[in-house]
Amino acid sequence: MPSWSFARASSRSGTASRPDPTAGAGAPAAFLSTRGSSVSSWLDYTINGLIVGNVYALVAVGLALIFGVSRLINFAQGSIYLVGAYIGWVAVVQLHTPLPLTIIVVAAAAAIVGLIIERFGLRPLQNSVRIAPLLATIGISFVLDQLVMLTFSPNPRALPSQLPDVRFQVGGGTIGPLDLLIAGVGLTSALLLFVFLRYSKLGWAVRAASQDRDAAMQMGVDVNRVNQAVFGIAAALGGVSGMLVGMYYNQIDTAMSLQATLKGVVAEVVGGAGNVPGAVIGSLLLGLVESYGVAVFGTSYRNLFAFLLLVVVLVLRPNGLFASARQAPPEPLTGTFIAPSRPVRIPRWALAVAAAIFAILPFFPVSFYVLQTLINAWLLGMLALSLTLVAGTMGQVSLGHAALLAIGAYTSALLSLTLNVPVGLAVIGGGLMSAALGTLLISPSFRLRGHYVSIATLAIGEIVSLVILNWESVTRGPIGISGIPPLSLFGYDLISPSSIYWFSFVVMAVLALLQGRLLTSHLGRSFRAIRDDDIAARAYGLSLNRYKSLAFIFGGFAAGVSGGIAAHLYSYINHETFNTQQSILALTVVILGGLGNVVGAIVGAVALVGLPEVFRIAAEYRILIYGIVLLLLVRFRPQGLLGTI
Amino acid sequence: MAEQHTSMLSLRGLTRRFGGLTAVDAIDLDLAKGELISIIGPNGAGKTTLFNLVTGLDRPDAGTVHFEGRDITGLSPERLAAEGIARTFQLGRVFGNLSVMDNVLIGAHTRLRAVKPAVPVIGPLLELGLALLRPSSVRAEEERLREEVKVILARFGERLLPRIGQPAYSLSYANRRRVEIARALALKPRLLLLDEPTAGMNPTETAEMQALVAELKAEGLTILLIEHKLEMVMRLSDRVIVMDEGKKIAEGPGEEVRTDPKVIEAYLGHGLSGTAEQESAA
Numbered sequence: 001m002p003s004w005s006f007a008r009a010s011s012r013s014g015t016a017s018r019p020d021p022t023a024g025a026g027a028p029a030a031f032l033s034t035r036g037s038s039v040s041s042w043l044d045y046t047i048n049g050l051i052v053g054n055v056y057a058l059v060a061v062g063l064a065l066i067f068g069v070s071r072l073i074n075f076a077q078g079s080i081y082l083v084g085a086y087i088g089w090v091a092v093v094q095l096h097t098p099l100p101l102t103i104i105v106v107a108a109a110a111a112i113v114g115l116i117i118e119r120f121g122l123r124p125l126q127n128s129v130r131i132a133p134l135l136a137t138i139g140i141s142f143v144l145d146q147l148v149m150l151t152f153s154p155n156p157r158a159l160p161s162q163l164p165d166v167r168f169q170v171g172g173g174t175i176g177p178l179d180l181l182i183a184g185v186g187l188t189s190a191l192l193l194f195v196f197l198r199y200s201k202l203g204w205a206v207r208a209a210s211q212d213r214d215a216a217m218q219m220g221v222d223v224n225r226v227n228q229a230v231f232g233i234a235a236a237l238g239g240v241s242g243m244l245v246g247m248y249y250n251q252i253d254t255a256m257s258l259q260a261t262l263k264g265v266v267a268e269v270v271g272g273a274g275n276v277p278g279a280v281i282g283s284l285l286l287g288l289v290e291s292y293g294v295a296v297f298g299t300s301y302r303n304l305f306a307f308l309l310l311v312v313v314l315v316l317r318p319n320g321l322f323a324s325a326r327q328a329p330p331e332p333l334t335g336t337f338i339a340p341s342r343p344v345r346i347p348r349w350a351l352a353v354a355a356a357i358f359a360i361l362p363f364f365p366v367s368f369y370v371l372q373t374l375i376n377a378w379l380l381g382m383l384a385l386s387l388t389l390v391a392g393t394m395g396q397v398s399l400g401h402a403a404l405l406a407i408g409a410y411t412s413a414l415l416s417l418t419l420n421v422p423v424g425l426a427v428i429g430g431g432l433m434s435a436a437l438g439t440l441l442i443s444p445s446f447r448l449r450g451h452y453v454s455i456a457t458l459a460i461g462e463i464v465s466l467v468i469l470n471w472e473s474v475t476r477g478p479i480g481i482s483g484i485p486p487l488s489l490f491g492y493d494l495i496s497p498s499s500i501y502w503f504s505f506v507v508m509a510v511l512a513l514l515q516g517r518l519l520t521s522h523l524g525r526s527f528r529a530i531r532d533d534d535i536a537a538r539a540y541g542l543s544l545n546r547y548k549s550l551a552f553i554f555g556g557f558a559a560g561v562s563g564g565i566a567a568h569l570y571s572y573i574n575h576e577t578f579n580t581q582q583s584i585l586a587l588t589v590v591i592l593g594g595l596g597n598v599v600g601a602i603v604g605a606v607a608l609v610g611l612p613e614v615f616r617i618a619a620e621y622r623i624l625i626y627g628i629v630l631l632l633l634v635r636f637r638p639q640g641l642l643g644t645i
Numbered sequence: 646m647a648e649q650h651t652s653m654l655s656l657r658g659l660t661r662r663f664g665g666l667t668a669v670d671a672i673d674l675d676l677a678k679g680e681l682i683s684i685i686g687p688n689g690a691g692k693t694t695l696f697n698l699v700t701g702l703d704r705p706d707a708g709t710v711h712f713e714g715r716d717i718t719g720l721s722p723e724r725l726a727a728e729g730i731a732r733t734f735q736l737g738r739v740f741g742n743l744s745v746m747d748n749v750l751i752g753a754h755t756r757l758r759a760v761k762p763a764v765p766v767i768g769p770l771l772e773l774g775l776a777l778l779r780p781s782s783v784r785a786e787e788e789r790l791r792e793e794v795k796v797i798l799a800r801f802g803e804r805l806l807p808r809i810g811q812p813a814y815s816l817s818y819a820n821r822r823r824v825e826i827a828r829a830l831a832l833k834p835r836l837l838l839l840d841e842p843t844a845g846m847n848p849t850e851t852a853e854m855q856a857l858v859a860e861l862k863a864e865g866l867t868i869l870l871i872e873h874k875l876e877m878v879m880r881l882s883d884r885v886i887v888m889d890e891g892k893k894i895a896e897g898p899g900e901e902v903r904t905d906p907k908v909i910e911a912y913l914g915h916g917l918s919g920t921a922e923q924e925s926a927a
Contacts, residue, residue: 517777518776518777521777521779522750522754522757522759522776522787525750528742528743528747529751532739532742535734537740538726539726541723541832543723546769546772550769553769644742
């Protein structure tokens with residue numbers, strides 16, 4: 001059987017934080033034996049591509065339904081898929097339910113989770129700014145994933161398939177009962193969904209709401225019921241899909257969630273967001289592209305194909321393959337993407353006093369532990385400065401910001417190791433590389449808006465990580481880079497905690513001052529104008545490419561410097577050192593401090609790094625707490641502590 | 646060709662289709678320097694789409710747009726802004742989180758010196774450098790523009806000046822429309838397109854707006870106006886163009902157009918033409 005994996009091809013080394021089940025899978029060997037052997041193996045790849053596509057479709061259709069009625073990309077869809085897989089495990093392994101009952105239990109339980117998300121996570125945000133539900137689904141996704149991880153431990157578990165292990169010959173290929181089950185579930189749900197949308201009253205309401213929500217409401221459609229129906233159906237499909245994939249590999253783990261979200265979103269966007277039949281076709285296409293790509297290049301390239309497909313579609317046909325190409329977006333009333341607010345004014349003397357206190361801190365008898373915590377806060381602060389400029393000031397909510405850290409870190413590490421560049425210069429080199437390469441990589445997303453930017457940046461972040469993993473001649477692949485020299489300045493090594501503290505504090509302070517200066521210039525005004533209304537901004541001569549590039553150049557530099565310093569502090573980095581969790585952590589910091597708010601980014605970083613230390617919260621609960629903080633902020637103080645600028 | 650040289654804006658066969666619907670259907674239009682033409686017509690007649698085609702926010706499926714004799718068909722909105730074409734939007738697109746001052750300063754964006762170098766890569770980097778270093782010339786320019794904004798805002802009496810530092814989202818609807826017009830004036834436009842500047846305004850505010858547009862016209866500004874309030878149209882326009890279902894159904898001086906049976910029918914529908922006189926006189 002050729003290998004294909006849905007949830008786990010992104011990480012192979014298993015060295016870092018995320019648990020990784022792929023290392024033990026025997027599939028690659030089997031894959032090699034059939035590679036390129038005959039026409040029959042191509043048939044196998046086609047069958048497998050279509051079946052993977054079926055699994056993607058179960059996720060993507062749910063995303064498309066949700067997007068249709070609420071114009072929202074549900075980043076929590078993968079978490080429901082994860083929950084479905086684990087409920088399946090409980091049902092099969094603990095309760096010994098027969099297969100039909102397992103499917104029903106999983107669908108019902110997942111649907112309940114979907115309803116809870118809709119009722120408590122999203123409905124309160126209905127009249128909120130557009131960024132709010134997006135951030136909420138990200139927060140929900142982290143909370144759900146962490147809850148699953150804390151309940152079931154991050155270690156992979158076996159999920160037996162309950163079906164006889166036989167293969168049938170079909171033409172030149174083979175097909176197993178589970179393949180047939182997946183195909184059967186896919187077709188049955190497509191049929192049920194079609195009948196529901198076409199013939200039931202609620203289905204009509206769903207279609208009406210997705211064509212014109214306001215008109216539907218005026219005609220008496222209960223939009224809350226429509227949302228409930230859609231979230232329930234989407235969650236049931238997603239949960240069953242997770243269970244089927246778990247059975248296919250006989251293995252489930254918590255890393256499945258993010259990958260499922262990504263693949264589902266790719267399939268959905270390729271088909272055209274909100275387009276249900278498009279999502280099915282996009283899914284099958286994605287399955288085939290991946291399957292053939294793996295056949296030609298090998299398994300570690302699977303996700304690279306998926307994300308490149310996404311970026312290509314976003315660039316060439318941002319409304320998907322089947323949507324009408326040119327559509328002017330409706331005119332907004334005013335400032336509807338981010339929460340309007342008046343920023344809290346902090347007098348300059350107060351900032352100067354605070355900076356002075358932090359600057360002289362090492363002269364006092366503070367412990368190494370305190371300094372270490374604050375060093376982490378300054379590094380996170382630089383990342384948050386970068387993200388608050390890009391996401392807050394410019395309105396481009398980047399979910400792949402950790403990739404900028406990675407580019408800076410690898411550049412600085414390789415410059416100092418292989419070219420013997422002094423570390424101080426290497427860190428600056430890392431910042432410049434991150435500014436240049438990061439901007440170049442993100443530039444395809446410049447013509448996108450709102451939620452699409454988040455998807456594109458998430459995908460681009462994954463692409464960076466996959467390139468680092470696969471480009472072994474430069475990045476040393478999964479082994480990572482070790483023996484990175486410590487920080488040094490003008491020939492003096494910075495080894496003592498206080499010197500590292502001062503170094504990172506000064507770098508962050510300088511970056512913050514520069515950013516503050518930028519915001520008061522005509523550029524700050526231009527960035528914020530584009531964020532508030534890009535159509536009006538263009539009509540007044542503001543080129544989106546030019547100003548988005550400048551924001552990413554400036555922000556990329558700060559993030560790259562942060563990554564560079566981190567590399568020299570850690571002395572070892574690999575492709576997983578800078579992961580999506582850091583991107584989300586930075587986003588939480590930015591929301592906490594106030595979008596676009598320079599002081600807020602630093603306050604937020606100190607709070608999110610420091611408070612868990614103060615309260616001695618165990619590491620495994622921190623991500624959960626960050627997720628909850630994000631949700632509470634979006635719900636109760638969307639402008640953050642210090643206010644949006 | 647000779648005609649194109651005398652007119653500031655000239656449209657030939659401009660057409661835009663959305664699926665089966667032809668929103669703008671082979672429109673010809675010539676607007677001379679200093680002239681004010683109003684475009685009227687029922688909702689959905691294609692007026693705003695026509696504006697979008699002229700200002701580059703949408704691309705025509707057929708036809709051409711010439712501005713001061715040069716073909717500008719399909720140019721990007723940012724290029725057209727730099728050419729001196731400014732517009733306002735039907736529903737009001739102000740920058741909600743920017744202050745009134747900053748909103749209007751954005752209007753002057755194309756005139757900033759830091760923005761001028763159009764060299765790829767180097768140009769934007771120079772702009773970033775100038776924004777961070779802010780040499781005295783940049784600071785002086787910013788100061789001058791701020792003074793200029795105050796002069797523009799003074800045209801609206803005490804409506805906007807006292808609110809100069811307030812974010813635009815906190816303004817009333819009518820004041821947002823005023824901010825839009827102020828922003829357009831800050832561009833120092835050679836052609837100004839106003840999309841229903843008095844929408845949602847009460848009679849006093851409408852009269853103020855009408856006086857302002859008349860003042861701009863008297864100063865020699867070339868204006869294309871979409872407006873539903875016929876009295877204002879009749880008073881201000883040199884010529885009136887009537888659109889219905891994407892087509893130009895009438896063109897001429899206001900008095901001529903208002904009695905045109907085709908126009909009356911388009912506005913009031915079949916069988917209601919009898920009440921037209923009364924209605925248009927109101």
